[in-house]
Amino acid sequence: MPVGLSHEELDRIDSIIGARRKVKRGETLFHNGERFTHLYAIRTGFFKTSITSEDGRDQVTGFQMAGEIIGLDGIVQDYHTCDAIALEDAEICAMPFSQIEDLSREVNALQHHVHKIMSREIVREHGVMLLLGSMRAEERLAAFLLNLAQRLHARGFSQSELVLRMTREEIGSYLGLKLETISRTFSKFVDEGVVEVKQRHVHILNTEALQDIVNPK
Amino acid sequence: MPVGLSHEELDRIDSIIGARRKVKRGETLFHNGERFTHLYAIRTGFFKTSITSEDGRDQVTGFQMAGEIIGLDGIVQDYHTCDAIALEDAEICAMPFSQIEDLSREVNALQHHVHKIMSREIVREHGVMLLLGSMRAEERLAAFLLNLAQRLHARGFSQSELVLRMTREEIGSYLGLKLETISRTFSKFVDEGVVEVKQRHVHILNTEALQDIVNPK
DNA sequence: CGGGACGTTGACGGTCGTCAAAATTAGTGG
């Protein structure tokens, strides 16, 4: 949340993020077609969002962790166009969007904060398009691991040790690859001594090597 | 723009979209790293937006036409992270973003309109991720043609005749394919009698066939 | 402790990328 706010403004922002809710692993926070009413701030836990095409293909569009906001897809048509599913037990704050709009008319910093959150999501998706459109399997997975590690590190976790909360299939869906390719690519990284992998526990041994894979010279 | 506004509100919205500007084919409206100050509404013409990775790969992130808004990527970091290039002579309205924020604090409809525009872009990019992540070349190109035709039709143009304003390479970049693949796939569609192609002039002969390619049963 | 979900590995084939050459078009300057 933005800084430099008065006590009164902070209290008013607090007032719209009152309703907490627990979401168990495997449960959906919202799903495609559901009426849009709230944005959700993740307090703890880990989510995926995914869309499904008419003919049944589905695509993971993102993985979200503590401090991130989900539900922005629902604004444009007043219903959600993706599913949000908890990949581990989670706690979220449901924030009525109408109240966010009301209050952001009075608190400039909140208004700008909302705009930034949406713009950040647009820029993130540009990066995913670059990944999906022009990278090879190893490059995609390396970029994915570095991104996860960086976001976890920003939250106080280790820079090199991470626990994947999603399956190989979900990683594959996000990266536009099949689960076998994810598995094979992990094995290749292990052979090369870049990471250690024990199930969903990943230990990054050589960050620079991963960066070189993402950005080959 | 939203409806149901008073004359006074409309006048005030008009006041922030005063500055028109012409952009010649090939010129950039803004580029990566440039300070973000304005959003741009396209009045006439056709743009592409693209990003470039550190190692020089670039990815077209979208094609924009009259009535669409570009520049949203700049909000989050106060500088643009992509390039916007005119693919034909164009005219745009530059709208100072600070004024948009100011006015949208007073005009609810404008506020919600801005939110919807950003949400729409997020949802559009979800669709591109699905395309890039799970479709084959024919499916991608068919989806691309249908999308273009639909948007042009919404602007009063023919539903079946369209003129591509971009090269095969730019289409390929957007769709995560090489230009040769785009060319070959066009040729395949022509062989199948689905479209006629003369350079950049495309005539869709069988819309349903294209839809069946996108959504194979 | 058992069953089902998840992950790994191998063999093989298809799709699309790469490289190359030729054809067609568009843009430029005389």
Add this chain to the structure above:
DNA sequence: CCACTAATTTTGACGACCGTCAACGTCCCG
């Protein structure tokens, strides 16, 4: 207006990368 050059497009041959199918192994979780 035309000639000429650069840019774009098409097509072919070939190979790499990743998907598909299958079998097996491992790990949770009840």
